[in-house]
Amino acid sequence: MTSLDLDVSPWLDLARGAGREQVRQAVAVADPSIREFAILLSPAAGLELEAMAARAQALTRRHFGRTISLYAPLYLSNYCPTRCTYCGFASDRRIQRHKLTPAEMDSEGAALKRLGLEEVLLLTGDRLASAGYDFVREGVARAASRFHNVSAEVFAMTTPEYGGLAAAGCTAVTLYQETYDPARYALLHESGPKADYAWRLDAPARALAGGLRSVGLGVLLGLGDPIEDVLRLFHHAAWLRRRFWSGGVSISFPRVRPQSGDYVADFPVSERQLAQIVFAFRIAMPDVTLTLSTRESPRFRDGIAGVGISKMSVASRTTVGGYAETTAPSSAQFEIDDDRSVEEFCAMLRAKGLQPVFKNWDAVYREPECLTSSAST
């Protein structure tokens, strides 16, 4: 297997200077590749957003139907040893920190479950002795006793650790490279375990090798040149699909949000650019789950639901816990923009002719031993 090649220089001319005729052909192409993807990122494609949206919607319907899968994040801890310039949980921030106790993990899970959710994404800060692999694994196991689908957006782990998460009932791992530009990465991640670019870059492959069913990739839009970052993201996704024939890949589109450290994006991405990137991914990778969180505004989320995006978070809290009233208070990682309730959000989807899907997985697909381990750990 060839190693991961992140050289996107052959595609930069197209991504920066494709013509309108190239764009029209790329929108309609039957067997898209990174060439079409690059063309669809171009300024000329930005003038064809309506045509891109129509194609993106048709492809989303074909592969995912008229449905939107729903999930909610649950932060297990906001302690963090890493100084990421853009993150509200960075170690140098004076914020209210908390780590869920086992009892709080259960009460938070119960509160989310009462909202009807069946898919939960567990999050933490970077690796700490007090909030490390065992802590995450316990969170997964406890969540797996309650939810049909549990995934984790946590620090980069070793292959055996990922195997342990899978055995505890974790279906997928999300791990954004944040930026694929090594120089920007070094600048933005000043210290702590996450400063190791290469270790993080290889983590999605380790997760699939360890037995996770799928990995979620992404860049934090705003940190690096968006064209170069998403071209490399495309490369990464395509490479993982070739290397792990039965592994799933999904892609998310987070943008830098206001947070406690007041980092301002060096490469701000507008809503129009964000939509263009989503449409380009849908057209060039039609069968991949594309996810959008509550970082974005209700107006943007309503518009792009089903038009490229096939999965969305709802009713999110970015504090530690935050769903149950009994959990100790803590600060949020970033501000969310869409704070609608589950009912409000689902009513919007239904009005758009989209069916909200809460349960799209079943615990029966976990190996039986993880069902027993979840109660005992």
Added chain:
Amino acid sequence: MEDGFRLGDRVFGSRLLLGTGKFSSVETMLAAVRASGTELVTVALRRFNRERPDDDICGPLAAMPGITLMPNTSGAMNAREAVRAALLGREITGSPFVKLEIHPNPHHLMPDPIETYEAAVSLVKEGFFVLPYISADPVLARRLEDVGCAAVMPLGSAIGSGQGLATLSMLQVIIRDAGVPTIVDAGLRSPSEAAAVMEMGGDAVLVNSAIAAAEDPALMAEAFAAAVKAGRQARMAGLMPRSETAVATSPLTAFLAGEGS
């Protein structure tokens, strides 16, 4: 003319089977099921939601008169997972039918022949009427028939692709040689393709995306029902043989018939 279609221990009047995913709402799905006249629908176990009725697509179908449920194992990556899902599906629905789907790649969703075969062996022993979803592979179809599957479900093309009968020549071999019903599943886009399957001797078709993704799913379901019926009738009526050359309706040699012998 009664033209029932036997599967396991039952006879179904309709030769159109429906998938139930991808619809914009449960109501739309139910309306399409009703309009199609189907008697056998498949439901993904992963979409069963006993804790949230408005998210459950199994309960409303189970309540429809004249509908038999066939849980499917979509999501299973291997035989072990599929067998567990099938057992749970039977426990919940009481249905003896299972659509065995094992597609380890979550993107193209092509069925895994090796795991499907292993799971079929186990599920037949468990007393299921097993309907395996497979690539259009005549050898695999016969192997699955030999281990006791109630039918085989070869794909016309990739799930949801709308590419129609891309596997036509292999489907013809499967249909010609099959000792159990052949149900063409996946990839159909238009009613004419469903009619073509029936005309060439297929026993039934299973349709989901083409109906769910239509602008008017109930109307499209009705169209598929009509096409399946027309194709079946044409098959029963006996299609005239194809000929590579023109055959004049008034033969040129008719004048020779008058010669005395």
